[in-house]
Amino acid sequence: MLEIENLFVTLGAKPVVRAASMQVHQGELLGLLGPNGAGKSTLLRSILQLIPSSGMVTFEGHAVQTIPLQTRSRKMAYLAQQGPVNWPLSVERLVTLGRVPHLTSWQHLSSIDQKIVQRILHQTDLWHLRNRTVTTLSGGERTRALLGRALAVDAPLLLADEPVAALDPAHQLQIMHLLRQYSESDHAVVVVMHDLTLAARFCHRLALMHNGTVIAVGTARQVLTPEHLAAVYNIDARYGADDDFYVIPWREIRQLASTQ
Amino acid sequence: MASRRYSGLISALILLVLLLMLISMNLGSGPVSLIDLLHSADAAAVQLILVEIRLPRTLIAAIAGASFGICGAVMQGLLRNPLASPGLIGSSSGAALGAVLVLYLGLSQINWLLLPAGGMLGALVALVLVYLLAGRDASVVTIVLAGVAINALAISLVSLILNLAPSPYAVQEIVLWTLGSVSNLSLNDLWLLLLPTVLGWLLLIGTGRGLDLLTLGEDTAHSMGIDLFALRARLFVAVALCIGGAVSITGAIGFIGLVVPHLLRPLVHYQPGRLLPASALGGAAMLLAADIVVRLMPPGPEIKIGVLTAIVGAPFFLFLILKTRRWQI
Numbered sequence: 001m002l003e004i005e006n007l008f009v010t011l012g013a014k015p016v017v018r019a020a021s022m023q024v025h026q027g028e029l030l031g032l033l034g035p036n037g038a039g040k041s042t043l044l045r046s047i048l049q050l051i052p053s054s055g056m057v058t059f060e061g062h063a064v065q066t067i068p069l070q071t072r073s074r075k076m077a078y079l080a081q082q083g084p085v086n087w088p089l090s091v092e093r094l095v096t097l098g099r100v101p102h103l104t105s106w107q108h109l110s111s112i113d114q115k116i117v118q119r120i121l122h123q124t125d126l127w128h129l130r131n132r133t134v135t136t137l138s139g140g141e142r143t144r145a146l147l148g149r150a151l152a153v154d155a156p157l158l159l160a161d162e163p164v165a166a167l168d169p170a171h172q173l174q175i176m177h178l179l180r181q182y183s184e185s186d187h188a189v190v191v192v193m194h195d196l197t198l199a200a201r202f203c204h205r206l207a208l209m210h211n212g213t214v215i216a217v218g219t220a221r222q223v224l225t226p227e228h229l230a231a232v233y234n235i236d237a238r239y240g241a242d243d244d245f246y247v248i249p250w251r252e253i254r255q256l257a258s259t260q
Numbered sequence: 261m262a263s264r265r266y267s268g269l270i271s272a273l274i275l276l277v278l279l280l281m282l283i284s285m286n287l288g289s290g291p292v293s294l295i296d297l298l299h300s301a302d303a304a305a306v307q308l309i310l311v312e313i314r315l316p317r318t319l320i321a322a323i324a325g326a327s328f329g330i331c332g333a334v335m336q337g338l339l340r341n342p343l344a345s346p347g348l349i350g351s352s353s354g355a356a357l358g359a360v361l362v363l364y365l366g367l368s369q370i371n372w373l374l375l376p377a378g379g380m381l382g383a384l385v386a387l388v389l390v391y392l393l394a395g396r397d398a399s400v401v402t403i404v405l406a407g408v409a410i411n412a413l414a415i416s417l418v419s420l421i422l423n424l425a426p427s428p429y430a431v432q433e434i435v436l437w438t439l440g441s442v443s444n445l446s447l448n449d450l451w452l453l454l455l456p457t458v459l460g461w462l463l464l465i466g467t468g469r470g471l472d473l474l475t476l477g478e479d480t481a482h483s484m485g486i487d488l489f490a491l492r493a494r495l496f497v498a499v500a501l502c503i504g505g506a507v508s509i510t511g512a513i514g515f516i517g518l519v520v521p522h523l524l525r526p527l528v529h530y531q532p533g534r535l536l537p538a539s540a541l542g543g544a545a546m547l548l549a550a551d552i553v554v555r556l557m558p559p560g561p562e563i564k565i566g567v568l569t570a571i572v573g574a575p576f577f578l579f580l581i582l583k584t585r586r587w588q589i
Contacts (some may be wrong), residue, residue, distance in 0.1 A: 048483050073485030084477045086340035087530040100473060105466045133530075149476070153484070154414045 001025045002047070002157055007055035009039070009212075016042045018212035023097045024190055025156070029183040031199040032192045034209030035233055040192045041081060043209070048078050059157070068074055073101040081161035081192075083146055088133040091126050091145045092117065098152025099208075110230035117152055123178060124148040140171040147175060151182060158182065159172070159187045165194065176202040184196045196237070200247045204239050208232060221245050269527055276279055277322060280548035284318040285310065287555050292312060313424050321442045321551045323450075323545040324510045327457055327502035329543015330464065330536055332517025333524075334495050337471035337532035339404060342525070343580060345518040346503045349407035349496075350386035352413035353515065355439055355507035358382020364421045365397025376452045379508025384500040386410050391496060417425045417516035423495055440511035440566020442551050453509045458502035459542075468533025513566045516543050522580065 002024040003100050009017035024030050032040050047054035049065060049072075057064040057090045059075060067075065075097070083095065093124040098120075099113040109117075121127045129137065134145055147163055160179065164172040172195070180202050183189040195198055199206055200220035206224050208216045210232045216223045224247050236250045288295040288309065296306045328346070335344045346352050362368050362378035393406035418438070425431045470491045473481040482488055507513075520534055520542040528534040550565050557563055 003537055032403065045479065048479075050482055058370060061349050070485045077482065078480060078483035080477060080480050081482055084340075086475045086477070087525075087532065089475060089530050093529065095533065097476065097484075099474060100469055103469075146476075 001060060001192075003058045004043075004047065005056040005058075007043070007046060007053055007057060009042050009053040010226075011042065011051070017046065018098070018210070020055075020212065020214045022207050022214045025186050026156070027184060027186060027187050028188045029180050031203035031204060031206045032190055032209065033194070033196065033206055036038055038209040039212040040209055041161050041247065044078070044161055044192060045078065047159060048076060050074075054201065055242075056245040058125070058244055070101070074153070075155055076157045076159060077150045077155035079147055079150040079158070079160040081165075084140075085134045088135040090131055090133055091137070091148075092130040094134055094145050095120055095124075095148040098149040098154075101153055101155075101257055116154060120148045120151050123163050123181075124151070125174065134260050135218070138165050140168060143167060143175070144171070146253050147178070151178075157186055158187060160189065161193045162192050164198065172198060183259070184230060194228075196224060196249055200245060220247065267310045267526075269538060270541065273538060273545065276545045277541055277548065279321060279546055280552065283552055284321065284548055285314050286430065287552060290340070290381040307505050310422045312447065314457055315376070316445045316447050317442050318548070320445050320453055320509060321452055323453055323457055324442070324506040324513070325547025326411055326515060326540040326544040327450070327460065327506040328513060328516040328547065329520040330461070330497045330540040331502050332519075333521040333532070333539035334464065334467075334471070334499055334536045334541070336521050337474065338492065338495055339473060341404070342522055342575075343518070344404070345515075346499055347411065347514060347517070348404060349390050349499075350410035350414060351383040351412050351416075352505045352507055352512055353418070353505045354386025355379040355383035356415040357417050358385070358504070359420055360418050360434050362428065363437060364425060372448065373452065376456070376505055376508040380456055380501060380504030381450060382414070383504030384497070386414060387496045387500045391492070436564070437511045438566075440513040440569070441564045441566035442510050442547070442560075443554075443562065445509065449509050452490050453505050456501040456505035460498040460505070463498035463501070464536060467491065467498075468493060468536055471532035471536075511564075513547065513569055515569045515577065516546050518580075519573055519576050520546055536586065 004023070007020045008015065009084060012226070013049065020039070020043055029256055031077050034040050034042070042051065047057055047064065059067065063181050064072070071092050096113075096117050097110060103213065121130050124147060126141070126144055126148055128190055129141060129145075134142060137145060139157050143166065149158065150158060154206070163179070164175050167175065178199055181193055183204070191203070199213075203220070204217060206216075206223040207214050207218055208228055215232070219239065224237065226237065228234050229249075230253055233249070234253050236249045236253055238248045266299070282294070294310065331346045331351075333508060334345075335349060336342055336347055338344075356379075356448055358378035358381050361382070362375050367378070368375045390406045390410050394403045417576070421430055422434060425434065470481070470486045473484050473486050474482075477487055514516055521539045524538045524542050528538055547565070551567050554563050554565050554568055
């Protein structure tokens with residue numbers, strides 16, 4: 001569905017993404033991992049053409065930059081990292097904004113649009129909060145509302161930048177479950193995250209970035225190897241497999257000279 | 261249901277504007293009212309007063325007020341800041357500079373079209389300068405800072421022109437004009453105001469969705485199909501036409517663009533798109549009301565409308581800042 005080949009992004013004079021290549025398939029939840037500054041967010045933003053890049057990004061066989069903006073906005077949804085909500089909109093109005101790419105200038109919401117919004121308000125556990133203003137929500141509720149907006153686009157591809165970073169375990173599980181469900185209903189999701197345990201538990205495949213390059217793509221077993229974790233994160237992990245494979249970050253291997 | 265409440269608000273504002281227009285038409289130094297049109301001995305004189313004097317005054321107040329209101333809503337939506345107003349990005353002071361320059365050079369005596377033309381050109385130049393300074397992918401902060409700089413430059417150039425003015429009369433003429441007023445305007449002024457204003461309003465049609473999506477930040481808005489460059493360019497040109505046209509006819513009337521959208525925003529549930537029509541009507545109502553208040557003042561030197569709106573508007577601005585500060589703490 002999405003193919004990235006030899007992608008380069010330079011911000012200022014600094015190369016942030018270097019020769020990154022990977023593929024995202026329909027029906028999969030792909031976890032994009034890597035330390036701070038590895039280029040994960042930049043990679044997402046360049047896929048969306050928010051920043052200039054060189055290399056090839058193709059979506060459903062078409063080069064992304066040749067897809068008209070309107071069409072693209074229905075094909076790819078984006079959940080920004082800690083995205084702002086500048087006016088105190090109600091939760092329902094916020095989620096409804098997700099339907100705008102499907103409307104022409106004068107079109108109002110159809111009953112189908114309204115049904116989608118209602119379904120998402122239920123799925124994201126926001127129904128009882130639908131009339132509250134976003135500015136009065138807790139961190140977890142706010143993240144769910146913003147995710148609800150992105151899900152409401154109902155785009156074949158969702159790019160989500162750290163949606164679970166600030167959440168408690170219950171809400172982390174809830175959001176990851178939602179993303180997995182969304183991907184399995186013929187969509188694809190790329191989710192940027194730091195929690196290796198959650199990533200291994202929920203994502204179909206993982207991509208590991210280091211210094212602007214995708215150094216490994218595959219299942220959790222293939223990607224979260226002791227060698228990779230040592231090279232990229234400078235950590236040891238404990239592994240296990242009851243029914244599923246799991247991984248727990250355990251300790252730093254050596255003192256970091258500086259935090260990136 | 262929300263939609264019905266919105267049409268209720270719009271209908272109420274339309275009624276308010278019509279009512280204020282009616283009061284404005286019946287108010288003036290001569291004891292002439294609309295009813296006199298029907299049964300007056302001197303029908304020609306009555307018609308002259310109403311059509312040549314009060315009608316332009318009333319319509320210009322309504323149209324200019326609507327422009328100030330809608331442009332305030334546009335700039336607050338675009339910059340996602342309740343303290344933004346057309347003045348913030350230099351369009352008002354640019355328009356004032358353009359018009360003052362025309363007055364100073366005596367060009368307005370050569371052709372009366374040159375005064376509004378100067379205002380529009382000034383507003384447009386100021387906005388384009390802000391845009392160029394801020395760059396294509398500018399953040400809100402950069403645009404605001406560039407606006408502040410251009411604003412300061414335009415105001416200082418107006419002062420320079422006053423400084424260099426050849427006679428005290430020229431200074432007085434310019435100063436009185438910059439105070440802002442809708443009195444002593446003719447039907448010609450009305451036509452002059454209409455052309456750029458209607459063009460500006462037409463450009464604003466259909467921009468509401470873009471402003472709605474900008475609530476979620478520029479990246480998200482772009483990912484949802486908004487071409488930010490095109491939207492900004494369109495809104496800037498529209499604001500330049502509306503504000504340039506209005507300021508060159510009425511002089512600088514501040515604070516309507518700041519206060520009106522702010523008062524109406526909760527009533528449209530903070531939706532920037534829906535705020536546009538509401539603010540246009542609210543602005544028209546506010547300027548009509550201010551003009552009625554000015555005319556009801558005891559006889560003596562006429563209090564200029566711009567002075568009145570500033571005296572009421574400035575404390576309101578301070579109140580807004582204090583409220584915003586409390587929010588953040």
